[in-house]
Structure formats: C-alpha cells, structure tokens
Amino acid sequence: MFEKKGVRFLVTSILIFTLIYLIHKTRFIFEPVGAYLGAIAVPIIGAGVIFYITNPVVNWLEKKKVPRLIGTFIAFLLLVVVITLVVLFVAPIVQQQFANLYESIPKMVKSAEQLIEIWQDNQNIIPPQFEGTIQNIIDNLSTYAEAVTTGIIGVIGQIFSFVFAFFLIPFFLFFMLKDGHKFVPFISQFLSPAKASSFRQLAISINHTLASFIQGQFIVSVCVGVMLYIGYIIIGLEYSLSLALFAVVMNFIPFLGPFLSAIPAVIVGLFQDPLIGVWAAVVMFIAQQIESNFISPNVMGRALSLHPLTVITLILAAGGIAGFLGLLFIIPAYAVIKTIIGHFYQQWKKKQPEEDPDLI
Structure with a gap:
C-alpha cells in the first residue's frame, strides 16, 4: 500500500515538474498574455478591493427591496461623497504636513549628527571597534537619510502609480457591483x-x-x-x-x-x-x-x-x-x-x- 501511494505521488510530482519545465521553455507564448494581465491588473485589483468594501452596502439595499442597479448608483454616490470630502479637507492638510516634514529632514539629520558627536566627546574610553562604527554612522548619516527619503518617495510613487489607473477602476467596479453575482451561475451552466x-x-x-x-x-x-x-x-x-x-x-x-x-x-x-x-x-x-x-x-x-x-x-x-x-x-x-x-x-x-x- 505504501509503495503504491509512493509511486503515485512520485509520478504526480514528475508530471507537475515536467509541466513547469515545459511552461518555462515556452514562456514566450505566455508573454503577451502576461503583458495584457499586467496592464489590467491595477484597475481590476483596485476595483476588487473597493468592491468588497462597498458590496455589503449594495447587498443590504437589495435586501431592502432596492433594485441592484439603483443600489450600485447609491454606492457610487457614497464613494464620490467620501472622495470629495477627502480631497477638500484631508488632502491639503496632508500635502502641507508632508512638505513640512520633507523640508525638516536636513535639520533632523544635523541634530542627529550633533547628538552623536556630543555623546562621543563625553566618552572617556571607547573601544576602537565602537569608535569606528560610530564614525561610520556619522559619515554616512546623510546617505541613510537620503535612502529613507528615497524609499518613502518610492512608496508614494507606487501609490500614485496605482491612483493613476483610478480612471479605469470605476468602470470595473460598476460591473462588479451590478453583475458580480451573475458570474458563478454563468460559469456553472457550462x-x-x-x-x-x-x-x-x-x-x-x-x-x-x-x-x-x-x-x-x-x-x-x-x-x-x-x-x-x-x-x-x-x-x-x-x-x-x-x-x-x-x-x-x-x-x-x-x-x-x-x-x-x-x-x-x-x-x-x-x-x-x-x-x-x-x-x-x-x-x-x-x-x-x-x-x-x-x-x-x-x-x-x-x-x-x-x-x-x-x-x-x-x-x-x-x-x-x-x-x-x-x-x-x-x-x-x-x-x-x-x-x-x-x-x-x-x-x-x-x-x-x-x-x-x-x-x-
């Protein structure tokens, strides 16, 4: 019995790895498909995330005898209201605070350098290993600050890249909310x-x-x-x-x-x-x-x-x-x-x- 299961598992594993190898060798066939999926991934994922946040509202309205199409428009209206409030009241404050924070980074770096130098000057006995490490930190503090700033800007850039595809998200979201419940029955009929x-x-x-x-x-x-x-x-x-x-x-x-x-x-x-x-x-x-x-x-x-x-x-x-x-x-x-x-x-x-x- 064990041998039978072992052989079966071994054959299955070989077939899986063979399939993976063949896909790897013929990956040029799938590159156009990958490029297409990459192009639509952001709006689909973005719409999917918003769908799961707003779909409970549409389902609740549907239980209250509100047609799903009207419930979808109500959900869109609520989204527009929320986005408008964020743009009018939250975004300007965040933009100003981020600009102030970015401008204060050099001052923070200078303060950190001064603190390290003061601490270093007040130490009577510092092992050479620690002395070299501290000096290296002081010498590269600006570089570290730049790296952190670049990382933050990179994250923000990715977020803005995500937002850039936002104009497609409403179209995907509308049909997900309106017709999403029809997907499973549509596939099941085949x-x-x-x-x-x-x-x-x-x-x-x-x-x-x-x-x-x-x-x-x-x-x-x-x-x-x-x-x-x-x-x-x-x-x-x-x-x-x-x-x-x-x-x-x-x-x-x-x-x-x-x-x-x-x-x-x-x-x-x-x-x-x-x-x-x-x-x-x-x-x-x-x-x-x-x-x-x-x-x-x-x-x-x-x-x-x-x-x-x-x-x-x-x-x-x-x-x-x-x-x-x-x-x-x-x-x-x-x-x-x-x-x-x-x-x-x-x-x-x-x-x-x-x-x-x-x-x-």
Whole structure:
C-alpha cells in the first residue's frame, strides 16, 4: 500500500515538474498574455478591493427591496461623497504636513549628527571597534537619510502609480457591483452538475476569504488610524494626520505593519521633544493592544487561519520580490491559493476509496 501511494505521488510530482519545465521553455507564448494581465491588473485589483468594501452596502439595499442597479448608483454616490470630502479637507492638510516634514529632514539629520558627536566627546574610553562604527554612522548619516527619503518617495510613487489607473477602476467596479453575482451561475451552466456544485463551493470559499480579509482589515486599519490620530493630537505630535494615515496604509500589512508605522512617528516625536517620542511609542502600543485584543478578534476573528511565522515569511519574500505592493497583496493572494488547494484536495479525497483516503 505504501509503495503504491509512493509511486503515485512520485509520478504526480514528475508530471507537475515536467509541466513547469515545459511552461518555462515556452514562456514566450505566455508573454503577451502576461503583458495584457499586467496592464489590467491595477484597475481590476483596485476595483476588487473597493468592491468588497462597498458590496455589503449594495447587498443590504437589495435586501431592502432596492433594485441592484439603483443600489450600485447609491454606492457610487457614497464613494464620490467620501472622495470629495477627502480631497477638500484631508488632502491639503496632508500635502502641507508632508512638505513640512520633507523640508525638516536636513535639520533632523544635523541634530542627529550633533547628538552623536556630543555623546562621543563625553566618552572617556571607547573601544576602537565602537569608535569606528560610530564614525561610520556619522559619515554616512546623510546617505541613510537620503535612502529613507528615497524609499518613502518610492512608496508614494507606487501609490500614485496605482491612483493613476483610478480612471479605469470605476468602470470595473460598476460591473462588479451590478453583475458580480451573475458570474458563478454563468460559469456553472457550462459544467456538469457535480463540477458546477464544486465550483460554487469554491467560489463561496474564495469570496469568504477575500471578504474576511479586505473588509476586516479595512475596518481594523481605520479604527487604528483614528485612535492614533486622537492620541497624536493629545500628546501634541507634529504631522499627526499624515502619520496616522501612514499607519492606516501600513496596517494593511499583517503583523509587521503596526511596527513599521510606529517608526516614523517615534522618530518625529524624538526630534520634536524626546518626551513626545516616548509618548508616541506609548500611544502606538496602546492602540495596538486595543486593536489586537478587542477590535481584530471581533472584526476578523481567525478567518484566514494563518500562522504568524507563515505571515512573516510571506511578507519578507513578497517585499524582496515585489516591493510595497507585494507586501499589501501577498497575504490575501496566499489565502486564496490555500483555499483553492484545500478545496481540490478535499474533492480528491472524496473520490478515493474509504480505506485509502490519504495522499501519501
């Protein structure tokens, strides 16, 4: 029995790797398809994210006997109102705060150099190894600051590139909201009853996975941003709105996002006043404790069932391969792939004899 399973598993593995090898050798055939998918990826993904945020509104209106087309227009109207409010009241403040922060970076670098030099001058005995390291930090502090600034600008550039495709997003979003519920029945009509049932189950599972992550992460991120903004205002931290919005975006990165969003707030606070820097860290700690113990368990629960080590590994790999956008999308992408593989594995197990249900 073991040999039979082992041979079957070996043959399956060989066939999979052969298929991968053939795809690699004939990848020129798929390059036009890849270019096409790359061109439409941003509006589709953007529309998909907004779809999962607005679709509950359309579904709720539909339950209240409002036609889906009218519900879609109402959802669009709400989006326009939100975007208009952001553009009129939030965007100018953020733009001004970011400009002020960018202009103050050279002053922060100079202050850091002075602090290091003062500390170095007041040390009587410094081991040569530490002395060389400190001098190297002083010599390259401006370079580090430039690298950090370039990285921030790069992230902002990616965000603007994403926004650049925004004019296509409303078209995709409109048809997703209006006709999205027709997709599964449309595909199912071409399948046999058994396969159609399996496809519907898979579609429901994927939809639940994506909705759990996007809707839950959106609510959690907004709640964290509001808490941080209130806390930053209370302690008198400069650039509070920009730093809170940065935390909202970074909080979409599971596990590491909260820590990444705390770094600029603490640094800005330390240069403004060391005590404010400490209070900024305290505010971030309190907000994350509230989020992890009260908000996330009630909003998201254990919907994705991902181990923290898996999340960290995925984020590190995605960040190195695809940058900031990879950090944002790797977790839902992995969750969807996991859902698909789990579904087909369960379907495969049902077809096996009762005495031989395992893969290996």
